[in-house]
Amino acid sequence: MNERLLELYKQAQIPHTATDPSNNMPYETTCFSAEKFAELIVQECAKMVDDDGDAVMALRILNRFGVDN
DSSP states (O other): OOHHHHHHHHHTEEEEEEEETTTTEEEEEEEEOHHHHHHHHHHHHHHHHHHTTOHHHHHHHHHHTTOOO
8 A cells, every 4th residue: 555545544443432341441442444434535536636727626625425514
């Protein structure tokens, strides 16, 4: 994976409350969200297209995948 994908992967970690089975106590952690990761990739692609001067195509990409801009 290249550096940018690794950054997006890290951003796709979402807060999660889990329970420790040894003492039944909750604790905060993170878990990977495939949905968030996909959304971030789509946003990144749309941004590249927009930066190249094609705002209409960028909006079409976002709309195609149901991602808010």
